[in-house]
Every structure is written in structure tokens, then in C-alpha cells.
Amino acid sequence: MAAAALPAFLFQCVRRLEVGAGCAARLAEAAQPWRPQGAAARALLVTDAFLQRSGLTAPAIASLEAAGWQVEVFDAVTPDPAEAVVLAAAERARGVDLVVGFGGGSSLDTAKVAAVLGRPGQAPTLAQLYGVESLSVQRLPLIQVPTTAGTGSEVTRIAIVTTGAHTKAGIVNRALLADHVLLDAALTLGLPPAVTAATGIDAMVHAIEAYTSALRKNPLSDLLAREALRLLGGHLARVVAQGDDLAAREQMLIGAMLAGMAFENAPVAAVHALAYPLGGVYHLPHGLSNALVLPEVLRFNRPAAEPLYAELAEVLQLGGGSAAARCDALLAWAAGLSPRCGLPARLRDCGIAREALPELARQAMGQQRLLQNNPRPVGEADALAIYEAAW
Numbered sequence: 536m537a538a539a540a541l542p543a544f545l546f547q548c549v550r551r552l553e554v555g556a557g558c559a560a561r562l563a564e565a566a567q568p569w570r571p572q573g574a575a576a577r578a579l580l581v582t583d584a585f586l587q588r589s590g591l592t593a594p595a596i597a598s599l600e601a602a603g604w605q606v607e608v609f610d611a612v613t614p615d616p617a618e619a620v621v622l623a624a625a626e627r628a629r630g631v632d633l634v635v636g637f638g639g640g641s642s643l644d645t646a647k648v649a650a651v652l653g654r655p656g657q658a659p660t661l662a663q664l665y666g667v668e669s670l671s672v673q674r675l676p677l678i679q680v681p682t683t684a685g686t687g688s689e690v691t692r693i694a695i696v697t698t699g700a701h702t703k704a705g706i707v708n709r710a711l712l713a714d715h716v717l718l719d720a721a722l723t724l725g726l727p728p729a730v731t732a733a734t735g736i737d738a739m740v741h742a743i744e745a746y747t748s749a750l751r752k753n754p755l756s757d758l759l760a761r762e763a764l765r766l767l768g769g770h771l772a773r774v775v776a777q778g779d780d781l782a783a784r785e786q787m788l789i790g791a792m793l794a795g796m797a798f799e800n801a802p803v804a805a806v807h808a809l810a811y812p813l814g815g816v817y818h819l820p821h822g823l824s825n826a827l828v829l830p831e832v833l834r835f836n837r838p839a840a841e842p843l844y845a846e847l848a849e850v851l852q853l854g855g856g857s858a859a860a861r862c863d864a865l866l867a868w869a870a871g872l873s874p875r876c877g878l879p880a881r882l883r884d885c886g887i888a889r890e891a892l893p894e895l896a897r898q899a900m901g902q903q904r905l906l907q908n909n910p911r912p913v914g915e916a917d918a919l920a921i922y923e924a925a926w
């Protein structure tokens with residue numbers, strides 16, 4: 536009998552993507568299709584205060600201004616942006632011809648939502664946008680310029696918003712896919728080692744979780760995840776130790792983008808589900824939260840994912856042998872990842888009390904959108920056991 540056909544799958548990604556050191560200074564060329572003829576052209580650049588103050592945004596802004604754009608800057612994005620931040624950006628976007636997201640995932644996500652809410656003739660509320668394709672909406676033209684490598688947000692239709700003191704919610708909507716992405720590795724040269732490490736590990740987790748995603752894993756996401764992990768795994772140590780290595784920074788930026796395309800189509804799972812409460816309650820950076828729970832989630836998933844983990848060990852060139860031996864190698868590699876990068880490796884080293892773990896496990900259960908993708912079902916008792924092992 537012939538083998539069964541693959542489960543049907545959908546693949547989606549951004550339309551245009553440009554890679555090149557210094558390409559942010561050519562932002563106006565990318566923006567040209569949306570420049571209104573004869574009228575004043577207005578662009579809103581969405582970023583954070585540090586990036587604006589540091590001058591990193593200057594070449595991109597100068598490029599637009601030289602081409603006759605009036606550029607307004609919204610630089611009030613904060614890490615893990617709250618609803619008030621996103622709404623303030625959306626207010627500024629009303630009436631502009633183009634929105635540019637410039638920064639880490641926080642700025643890119645804010646720009647996405649601002650481009651939807653700022654579009655004239657459309658009045659969804661932020662609350663209506665939460666969830667997966669909750670509304671059919673359109674947005675203003677959107678160009679994304681990442682400065683971390685990274686969330687991959689530049690190529691996903693996801694935006695994560697902090698909704699309360701301790702909670703985050705996701706908007707997953709095809710309208711959030713950018714029109715054009717500029718990958719300029721020169722922008723990432725000054726990223727401090729700890730941020731480089733945390734954001735790089737976040738990107739690796741995207742690749743690993745996409746490769747083992749239970750529901751929508753497919754041949755294209757596999758291809759992207761494997762190449763992403765090869766590039767990220769091959770260059771992370773170098774960029775943490777030697778941040779000004781432009782070639783290595785570019786490989787990281789491309790790797791993070793490929794991982795973003797992979798998990799856009801084969802979504803992330805329990806590592807992210809267990810990381811979100813750590814970010815929400817303790818305000819740990821997103822990448823660090825992932826790094827803290829990664830080794831124990833991999834160990835938990837092993838009974839369901841060993842053959843795939845063995846394949847990823849090969850991608851990372853961790854040695855050969857049986858599937859079990861290669862899986863052992865991947866688990867050992869994951870356990871050493873944070874220490875090798877100078878990041879804390881245990882929850883107790885990040886100010887988290889042991890008594891807090893049951894509440895974290897309860898909150899992780901709220902991330903069913905992610906948990907359903909995990910190769911092994913995760914209940915609240917499992918989540919608690921994982922947190923305890925990671926403590």
C-alpha cells in the first residue's frame with residue numbers, strides 16, 4: 536500500500552525581504568511604493584527611547600527625509616509592551632502613509648498593532664484583535680527593521696501585548712505580516728552580550744519548537760528550522776564573545792528570521808508556554824525566560840520527541856551514535872547553553888521563590904494556544920514538575 540499523503544498544510548510568509556549590512560540607510564527605496572504622489576508623505580517610525588537616543592535610528596530616518604517623507608517618531612515602546620503603549624502608538628499612526636517598526640520584538644510588535652489600529656475607516660478595538668485570526672482586518676503599509684536576532688517578529692503575524700500586571704496575550708492575524716523587511720546586521724553590532732545571548736537563545740527555541748511542533752510541522756517549516764538552528768548554533772558563542780563581528784551578526788540575523796518563518800507556520804509550544812509566566816510575573820527578558828525552562832522541557836518531551844531531537848543534534852554537529860545517544864547530546868547541549876553565554880541557568884538565581892512555582896504552573900495552563908503544539912501533553916502537575924526541576 537502506498538504511504539499516506541502528508542497532512543494538508545498552509546505556508547505563509549512576508550512578501551519582500553532584503554538583507555545587507557547598512558541597508559537601513561536605504562529605507563526610502565523600500566518605502567517608495569507607498570509614497571503618495573503629489574501629497575505630503577507621512578511616516579511613523581515606532582521604536583524605543585534607547586534606540587532613538589543612541590542614534591541607531593538616524594540613518595533610516597535620514598533616508599526617508601531625503602526622499603521627502605515627513606517622519607514622526609514614536610519612541611515610547613517599552614520591553615514587553617503594555618496595552619497603553621500599543622494604543623499610544625496606534626493613536627500616532629492615524630493618518631500616516633507608512634508605519635516602520637524599528638527595534639527588538641517589542642518595537643516590531645507595537646508597530647504591527649499600530650498599523651492595524653491606525654488605519655482609517657476601520658475601528659476594531661485592541662481587545663477584538665486578541666486571538667487567532669479573530670477579525671478580518673487590513674492595515675497601513677508596514678516595513679519592519681529588527682535590531683535583535685531575535686524574536687523573528689519581522690516575519691510573523693504575531694504580536695504579543697502585556698495585558699495586565701502579570702499577563703500577556705497574543706494577536707495572531709495575517710494582517711500583521713509585513714510588506715517589506717530590512718535585515719541590516721550593522722544595527723545589531725552594539726547589542727550587549729546578555730541581550731545577544733537571550734535573544735539568540737529565543738531564536739533557537741523557535742527553531743527547536745517549530746521542528747517538533749505537534750500540529751502544523753511541515754516540510755517547509757522543517758527546512759527553515761534546521762537551517763535556522765545550524766546558523767544560530769554555529770554563531771551564538773562568537774557574537775556573545777565578539778559582538779563587533781559583522782559576518783557572525785549577519786548569520787544570527789538570518790538565522791533568527793528563518794526561525795521566525797518556521798514558527799510562523801509550525802507554532803512554538805511548551806518552552807514558550809512556561810516562559811510567558813516568568814516574563815509576566817518577574818519581568819525577565821523573553822529570551823532568558825525561554826533559556827531557563829528549555830533544558831527541562833526538552834527532558835520532559837523526550838519520550839515523544841527523541842527521534843526529532845536526535846536529528847537536531849546532527850544539525851548542531853553534536854556527534855553521532857544511536858538516536859538515544861544523539862538525544863542525550865542535545866539535552867546536554869541545552870543544559871550548558873545559558874552558562875556558556877554567561878546567563879543565569881536556574882530559576883532560583885533569578886529571584887524566583889520556590890513557593891511561587893505552583894502559581895506559575897497554574898498560569899502556564901492559560902497558554903493552551905501554545906501547549907496544544909507540544910509533542911507531549913502538558914498538564915498542570917507536569918508544568919510544576921518542570922519548574923521544580925528548573926528551580
Ligand SMILES: NC(=O)c1ccc[n+]([C@@H]2O[C@H](COP(=O)([O-])OP(=O)(O)OC[C@H]3O[C@@H](n4cnc5c(N)ncnc54)[C@H](O)[C@@H]3O)[C@@H](O)[C@H]2O)c1
Pocket residue numbers: 583585586613614615616638639640641642644682683685686687688691692693694695722723724725726727730734821822
Ligand atoms: N511577534 C513575535 O513573533 C514574537 C516572538 C517572540 C517574542 N515576541 C515579543 O518580543 C518582545 C521581546 O523582544 P526582544 O527580545 O527583541 O527585546 P526588546 O525589543 O524588548 O528589547 C530589549 C532591549 O534591547 C535593546 N536593544 C534592542 N536592539 C538593540 C541594539 N541593536 N543595540 C542595543 N540595544 C538594543 C532595547 O532597547 C531594549 O532595552 C517581547 O514582548 C516578546 O513577547 C514576539
Ligand SMILES: [Fe+2]
Pocket residue numbers: 686737738741807821825
Ligand atoms: Fe520567543
